[in-house]
Amino acid sequence: MDYANYVYLAVILFTIGAATVLLRRNAIIVFMGIELMLNSANLAFVAFSRINGDLTGQVVAFFVMTVAAAEVVVGLAIIVSIYRSRRSVSVDDINLLKN
Amino acid sequence: MITQLLTEFQAPTISWTYLLPIIILAGSGILSVLIEALVRDSVRRPIQISLMIGAQVAAFISLIWLGVKSFGPNGSGTVLPVNQALHFDAWTVGIQAVLLICSLLATLVLIDRTSAKQDPFVATAAAVPGSEYEELARQRGLQQTEVFPLVLFAITGMMVFPAAGDLVTMFVALEVLSLPLYVLTAMARRRRLLSQEAAFKYFVLGSFASALFLFGSALLYGYAGTVNLYGIAQVAQAHGQSGQIPQFGLMLILGGFLLLAGILFKIGAAPFQAWTPDVYQGAPTPITGFMAACTKIAAVGVLLRVLNYVVLLAPVDTQRALIGGLWVVAILTMIVGTVAGLTQTDIKRMLAYSSIGHAGFIIVALMGLNASTLSAVVFYLLAYGVATVGAFGIVTLVREVSEGGEVLGEATHIGQWAGLGKRSPFIAGAFSLFLLSFAGLPLTAGFIAKYTAFSSVVATGVSGMGVFNPVPLVIVAIVASAISLFFYIRVIVLMYFVAPAEERALTGELAQAGPNLADPAEDGDEPSSTSPEAVRTSVVLLDSAPHVEVVKSEGPTLAVIVVAAAFVVIAGIYPTPILGVLTSLFGG
DSSP: OOOOHHHHOOOOOOOHHHHHHHHHHHHHHHHHHHHHHHHHHHHHHHHHHHHHHHHHHHHHHHHHHHHHHHHHHHHHHHHHHHHHSSSSSSSSGOOOOOO | OHHHHHHHHOOOOOOGGGHHHHHHHHHHHHHHHHHHHHHHHHHHHHHHHHHHHHHHHHHHHHHHHHHHHHSSOOOOOBBOTTTTTTTHHHHHHHHHHHHHHHHHHHHHHHHHOTTTTTTBOOSOTTTTTTTTHHHHHTTTTOOOOTTTHHHHHHHHHHHHHBOOOHHHHHHHHHHHHHHHHHHTTTTTTHHHHHHHHHHHHHHHHHHHHHHHHHHHHHHHHHHHHHBBHHHHHHHHHHHHHHOOOOTTTTTHHHHHHHHHHHHHHEEEEEEEHHHHHHHHHSOHHHHHHHHIIIHHHHHHHHHHHIIIIIISSSHHHHHHHHHHHHHHHHHHHHHHHHHHHHHHOBBHHHHHHHHHHHHHHHHHTTTTOSHHHHHHHHHHHHHHHHHHHHHHHHHHHHEOOOOOEEEEEEBGGGGGTTTHHHOOHHHHHHHHHHHHHHHOOOSSHHHHHHHHHHHHHHGGGGGGTSSSSOOOHHHHHHHHHHHHHHHHHHHHHHHHSSOOOHHHHHHTTOSSSSOOOGGGGGGOOOOOOOHHHHHSSOOOOOOOEEEEEOOOOHHHHHHHHHHHHHHHHHHHHOHHHHHHHHHHHTTO
């Protein structure tokens, strides 16, 4: 089993996540894209941990999970507050701040 | 294999003394949350304020004590308090000291309720803007004190960020400083829709940048087999010297780029600057000042560390690519900061572009990477940070007033600042001083900062970042700062030589109706269109806007403005003591 495949998978997931953030219009989906990016980094950390024979990567994954959870709290709070004042979560509607 | 590793585990040795500043801040943050939950409403605010200010002062004093202990005469030198997870070296001390000075000034602006007796934060952030509940909360005089623990956590993150010695600590610190800022951005009392929108943009782009940073860390971990910066530096050096490409050799360059992208986002460098003007405009102004000064200082601290450990020892071709990328970023940042700054009509957006321009200058200054450039960068950050906090402090005082005499939101449109020089000479004078310092005119701190930074980079030459001669970069920086002078002077001219809207109306000079400001309490549409005439004269005058007044500070903001203005002048005329301290700190 070639563990490098996991790294390739992580890179693909990261790219999908980044594309989601940049292309999708729904704030919730954008948010899911960010989570996907963080989790792909987790996968990469764990895969490298196995390849390098070093436990640090697995410990890092736990840190990242905690941070991602905190990010969910803050992000959803902001999205919900925007939804309650505008009845929309489309990124296109969020355009008051412009030149 | 893994069980074998587990038995080899050794507990880290921790020197708690050197963690004192961080422990004080983090501990006060937690205490502050408890106060929020347990203390009665009526006394909560004064307690929170004294805790927040006290924690920063205590952290600053302990930092100076530790700094003198380590880097004073007969100092013990660099300390690694937690097994290389944190560095306590001259750079950490310099950056953290500047950070605490700026955060202290910024938080003083934050606690000021001015003569309008309203703090800059919304009574209940959860209330829907314009709802009855919000109105009720406003009438009852509800006040929010969640701001204080959030600010303390943000400062804690900023303190750890530049001290971090491995990529995990760095990432966690990055999030600890970012998450409270996202929330704080959403809490403006006025123009709440803009504030929430700014928070959303900041959150999405900020988390995107954090994810880039994290994936960069993952790739570097794969490359070096460790997240420790020393470890990565050793592997990279061996790679560079032997010329043999390790299994994941390519990941050094990819990881380096992603890591730098994450950090440059926090610094607000182009092409990662898109969030800056929006967030600076939408956030409550004291928070904007705090972000503009302190986040940038912390992120520059990290940028240097990454350059020092990851880039500087890498093989030459990797180094060329990364430093070349940084050159492009520096030049783009300076151009975007100055050119886009010229067209702004909102004072907060203008200051945002000014801060982008300064990010470019700071990156140029970093290119030297020796003792003299390091002290120049720290001095630059101090001059920039103090003037920025002062300038945003002034923005909080210039307010719109309704016909009934009620003080409304800030008068952020540049046209509304016309004639400020006559009405409140002190405020206008201090603001002009800060702008001149941003522009880098002689006799201000900004001039000394730019002069020492650029001259030390030129003096270092190729020996600094090793691969390119920084002279062309410095030339671009000087041209950019000359161009930026124009938009600073424009505001000064407006404040002193243009009569305010009411007077122009009386003398019949009233221009075509300018953009209309809607009710600022529930303000959806910002001035988006400007009349053709206004664009032509490039000084946008606003005639139909509410009356503008400078409200009286309760004290703290005024003190901050006086201190900042005094610093700008004194450091501009007699910078030797500060530069002397910095030089002895960095031992050059």
